[in-house]
Amino acid sequence: MTPQDFIAKWRAVELKERSAAQSHFNDLCRLLGLEDPTTADPRGDWFAFEKGAAKTSGGEGWADVWRKDCFAWEYKGRHRDLDAAFRQLLNYAVALENPPLLIASDMDRIVIRTHWTNTVQRETTLALDDLRDAAKRDLLRAAFTDPERWKPQKTRQSLTEDAAGRFINLAQRLRDRGHAPQRVAHFVNRLVFCMFAEDVGLLPDRLFMAMLEAARPDPAAFEGHARTLFAAMRSGGLVGFQRVDWFNGGLFDDDEALPLERADVGDLIAAARLDWSQIDPSILGTLFERGLDPAKRSQLGAHYTDRDKIMKSREPGRRRAGCWPSGAEARAGIEAALAREKAAK
Known part of the structure; x- marks a missing residue:
């Protein structure tokens, strides 16, 4: 999938979060030249949709997408509060083995927050049009393949x-x-x-x-x-x-x-x-x-x-x-x- 195709498709989509999230993520994987969770890990041992997790506040929940030692990812509908998504991810982080990146997304933007212990948290927002930029796509790909690239140097x-x-x-x-x-x-x-x-x-x-x-x-x-x-x-x-x-x-x-x-x-x-x-x-x-x-x-x-x-x-x-x-x-x-x-x- 080309950046132009991805942007054109998802700019027009008006589906709600639950209907669109997995399709959006699969297209994003294709854009980045990566296998989607079901193809890469059919058993869901290290890369999965709707990864179950115990909340630190009690009860059960799930992250929309999880990749072991890389990230937990939560979707919200367009123009919804992504801070709420991050609060959910923090609730799941321990059960998900404390991934180094917490990512929240709607159909227009992807917000990435670093989550390493004893480092200054860094937040990066990628808008839909940013995905035209090969360097920014490469940085996003690193969240899947080399999350250490995201690690802040300042403690x-x-x-x-x-x-x-x-x-x-x-x-x-x-x-x-x-x-x-x-x-x-x-x-x-x-x-x-x-x-x-x-x-x-x-x-x-x-x-x-x-x-x-x-x-x-x-x-x-x-x-x-x-x-x-x-x-x-x-x-x-x-x-x-x-x-x-x-x-x-x-x-x-x-x-x-x-x-x-x-x-x-x-x-x-x-x-x-x-x-x-x-x-x-x-x-x-x-x-x-x-x-x-x-x-x-x-x-x-x-x-x-x-x-x-x-x-x-x-x-x-x-x-x-x-x-x-x-x-x-x-x-x-x-x-x-x-x-x-x-x-x-």
């Missing part, structure tokens, strides 16, 4: 070190300007908390990033904007036209912010652009111990615990957690929010 730890390095540089510059270590530590950890909180939707509409971008041409404006935000996070309120909920705990016990210069704002914008859902809070704490003036560590109150201790120390029923890093419960709250967000993707 969660290296991403975390990148983020921490930017904050360590910021903290050093602030100390060099004469700010007390205690104030620097408190301020920097507020900024880190805001990045995690924004990533999981606890701060609305990319509010923190917008604040940073507004300070790029005028760094002196940052301090006032940050005070407004921190005051709202302490007790709830408006920042511009955006409603910000209150965050309990000691991290936002006042609205103090430190003045920033152009290089500081640049580092924060670069850090905010990272995928904070992939950054490990427990590793970040260790890096801050090394970076925020180890000689002053006892004054900073920088008490960090490992992931297991954090999770054991969680206290249920707290509406918003905001006392990180001195409180393990607050960091656990952020970590739990990140886990919920990741599971929902």
Whole structure:
């Protein structure tokens, strides 16, 4: 099947998911020069349609297509929510031997998410017209024949070190300007908390990033904007036209912010652009111990615990957690929010 034939056929199809999925996948195999599941593996031992799997949430389900050590693939009808398909795949992943790729598709697009342990998740979308491109077809073929080509090179730890390095540089510059270590530590950890909180939707509409971008041409404006935000996070309120909920705990016990210069704002914008859902809070704490003036560590109150201790120390029923890093419960709250967000993707 040529790319032109495939695109013309599937652009016109209006069948529902159940009627079209296997036919679409078989045509895709022909397009890529591969055998379809029934031809390649008549017994369904390693390549199969409707592969049964126990859900991690309980009960039974099935992946629309499964190829051992390569992928689990879920179809949805045209214009349906592919994030829902990924949530289904995550439910099946353990029973399907944790395939390295999770793929969701309708008749117009194929979305591929990497699923290796301790790597930064990568998402790639191939639209129907992208299949005209031989290089993109070759990349899709690798999902079947050489999934290692899809493996991200950056680990969660290296991403975390990148983020921490930017904050360590910021903290050093602030100390060099004469700010007390205690104030620097408190301020920097507020900024880190805001990045995690924004990533999981606890701060609305990319509010923190917008604040940073507004300070790029005028760094002196940052301090006032940050005070407004921190005051709202302490007790709830408006920042511009955006409603910000209150965050309990000691991290936002006042609205103090430190003045920033152009290089500081640049580092924060670069850090905010990272995928904070992939950054490990427990590793970040260790890096801050090394970076925020180890000689002053006892004054900073920088008490960090490992992931297991954090999770054991969680206290249920707290509406918003905001006392990180001195409180393990607050960091656990952020970590739990990140886990919920990741599971929902």
